[in-house]
Amino acid sequence: MKKTIFMVCAAILWNVQMAAQSVGSWTADNGNGTFTNPLFYDEFSDPDMIRVGEDFYLAGTTMHCTPGVVILHSKDLVNWEFLSYCFERFDMGDEFRLENGKEAYGQGIWAPCIRYHNGKFYVFSNINGHGMQVFIAENPAGPWKHINMGGNIYDLSVLFDDDGKIYAVYKYDEVRMIEIKPDFSGYVEGSERVIIPAGNAMGEGHHFYKINGKYYIISANYAPVGRMQCARADRPEGPYETVTISMKETFGTMRAMTVENVGLGSPVPSDGFQFKINEPQGNYLSAVPLHQGGIVDLPNGEWWGFSMIDFMAVGRTTCLSPVTWKDGWPYFGLPGNLGRSPRTWFKPNVGKNVQPHAPYVRSDNFDGKALLPIWQWNHEPVDNKWKLANGKLRLYTLPAKDFLWARNTLTQRGIGPVSIATVEVDASRLKEGDIAGIGLLNMPYAWMGLTKDGKSYVLRWHDQASGQKKDVEIEGTASLRITGDFHRARAQFSYSTDGKTFTNIGDSVRMPYQLKTFQGTRYALFAYTTNDKPGGYAQFDNFMVEEPMADRSKNLPLGKVITLVNLGSGNPAWANPHGMLHSGSKNANGMECRFRVHDRGQGRVALEALNGTGFVTVVGEGLSSDVRLLKEETEGSLFLWQDMLYGQCMLLSLKTNRYVGIHPETGEPYSADWQGTLPDRKDGTVFSWKVITEK
Structure with missing residues (x-):
């Protein structure tokens, strides 16, 4: 009897929880025309993306897990849904089955490249010790045909050139190129060559494109600090020139707690192993910033960047960045702030109204005939x-x-x-x-x-x-x-x-x-x-x-009265009676300043100081982009609220495309010429905010 009652109660509870979950899973879409990175708050590493007509497709690493190589589909680059896996099993030996003391942890299949050519979809990827794998389908939902091409082609990207040739670029630091036979039966003999010598800061995780007649390779480099590099040439074999297109963007995320003595090639640690675990180290940037991604265009001509970021215990997840072309280079970021990406920005202009949704259903009562794709x-x-x-x-x-x-x-x-x-x-x-x-x-x-x-x-x-x-x-x-x-x-x-x-x-x-x-x-x-x-x-x-934090609707306090405390200085922001925004323990009246958050649509806000000095407004540009209090709103009064979670935010000026900030130790007035924040969020650009009762 007790067991029966327990089962009935559990069934009722399950239905209630499932109804709650339908609107309670993380999605980057804020529902107001903006999105907040990351696209997924769970692991999606080594992303590669293409557009086919009005549809976008995203492929990602699955390592030793099966089924392998996940494919997602989107109409707007922000909301994604599961489409297929490229294969169910490796069928390549004991290590993939955990048999006979062998394992494939951290091996398997990784860094896929997805392409579309002449009516077919292709996914290229590497399995260590087994070479380059090719998966081919007429429909990205599958089924996928598998070809094992062999070779030592890793961290690769593939380009179908206009003359019918198929090129793969690959390797770490020293970038090599090899030509693939059109029937994928092998590689063109004698075609392998070095196209960018070692020491040119190109790194790994290549993405190869031909845009307006020029050849571009985007790669991730980790020495001395993680960043994204872009190489450009008039011919596929080079010579290439390079620039940095994204650097230092961490979205205020600390480096993850890491295990020092368990790494690639290490034996699987048994019970009794003494783990050396390092806590996050301040503003150390080597593994955190945006890295390993590429670019994709929209039908309207806009370009967007995608990349991954080390996001603490969830692992590496995917982020989306606006791209600004300048002098023929695709910089991640906005005019006036190239190389840095906003955490919250306006959704891509695809001309479609896509409702916010998560890519997976995560809960499973196992009533179906098959496991849910999340597994x-x-x-x-x-x-x-x-x-x-x-x-x-x-x-x-x-x-x-x-x-x-x-x-x-x-x-x-x-x-x-x-x-x-x-x-x-x-x-x-x-x-x-x-x-x-x-x-x-x-x-x-x-x-x-x-x-x-x-x-x-x-x-x-x-x-x-x-x-x-x-x-x-x-x-x-x-x-x-x-x-x-x-x-x-x-x-x-x-x-x-x-x-x-x-x-x-x-x-x-x-x-x-x-x-x-x-x-x-x-x-x-x-x-x-x-x-x-x-x-x-x-x-x-x-x-x-x-997911108790998935609903972020209250993270933008529209119409509310708030206080702002700078995490760097520890002091509240206050409106100087002389018309400047300052950081200090008290304002002229001996009280912290209060701001009303006015809704200006699409995540844009105007902040009105309630001491009568007016609206927070950016005046000037560059070094003179000071923040003042004006009686009337201007275009400089618009900010895009950056949700940093945990009651924290940044204010992105839509006049300068930079952030409101101060030097924490100098006490000088605020300016709006800050590129972004550091991982510890204490550089003077991040605020903690709270809603207060207006008196």
Whole structure:
């Protein structure tokens, strides 16, 4: 009876939560004609994008996860939807199946290039040790034909030239080019050559274009500081000249907490491994700024840039930037502020009214005939050891020495800034030595699961980084939950026996970024056995993802009275009676200044100081772009509100395309000639704001 009541209550709760989630998943679209980066608040690394007519297509890295190489579709560059994966399985050896002590963590398939030519879609990508892979389809929704071309062609981009030749550019630092045979049976003999020698700051992750008769290569360089480079030539083989088109843009994001001693080529860390985890290091920029992306044009002639950014525990995610052409170079950014990108900007002018929506449905009650597209397997699954049956996911236990070697682990990317993943687990069919539950797939990992101990069951929590474990006696069914703060890289595990009241287990765990997999932390459903032979199975139901910060509608306080405190100086902004905007502890009346936020449409605001001095207005340009208080609004009174989350913002002047800021230590008046902020947000350009009750 208790179990029946629990199931009925859970079903009712599921329906309520699903209704809430339909409007509660992160989307970059602000619903007012603007968007806020990142496009997705979950991992989408190594993006490549094309336009075909009025449709846009986006391909991204999936590494060792299957199905592999995701394709998304959009009508406006901001709102995307899942379209297909290029393949279901690698079928390339034990390492892709976690068999015989072999693994492919951080290997697999990465840095895809998507192209369209003569009615067909192409995706080119590399698998280490197996060469360049080509996927071909007449419809980007699939099916995709697969060709393994071999060779050592990585971080590549492909150009179908007007004369029928097909070129691939590739490699790190030293940029090489090779010609591909038209039937993709191999490479043209003798065609490989160096087109940009090492030391010319071109880096990796190339994007190759022909625009107005000239050849462009956009790449990511990391020495000494991450930036995006562009090379240009009159012929595909060069000679090339280069410039920097984007640099230092972090959107005020600190470098992620990182694992120092787990990297590319490292063995998979076993329990007892001593992780060296570094906390974020101030304004260190090497891995954070926008990097590795390209450009795409609109039917109206506008150009937009796309790139990725290291976004704390979620990993690398994709951002969108307006492009300004100057002297034949496609700079990311706006006139007057080239090389820096606004976090919030006006949506691309595609002439379509696309309603805000997320690319995936993340919650799954497993009632369907197939898994939702958001799910991927950690390595290749064993097909006869999992199933969807009677509205539940069934995972059979297979031998594994620990969580990272468990086969048939089902994962989806963690989504930020904060998300809560809950699942119901029925362990009644487990055998002695089996364990099943929910985990954080990372290195270090953490998990919570049910295990059978004689005739009873134990709920076990394990944090690999600290080595801590904790057991709680429990019945065979429970709701398990992870609350992930992906911005601060911390997570808390909790459990419930009634589906309503949750109890924390263990300390909060760290979710660092590591360069073994180059991926963010993932939610994972798992089942394995510590025995030498397969065991029983666990059933999972009602996997639910909640995103408490996805609704950002109140992050723009239109019509409200607010105070602004500069994060750099720690002082409120106040209106000097002489008509200047200052930073200080008090204004002339001994009180902090209050501003009314007037709505001017499309995210544009005018700020009126309530001490009677007028509207915050930018006067002049360049070094003279001071900020004054004028009685009447002018074009200099318009700002685009930059939502930095957590009650923080920047003010982008639509007169200068730069930000309002001060030098925190000098106490001089504000100006609107700041390019952007630093990762710690304490350079004088970021404000904390709060709504106050007007008296």
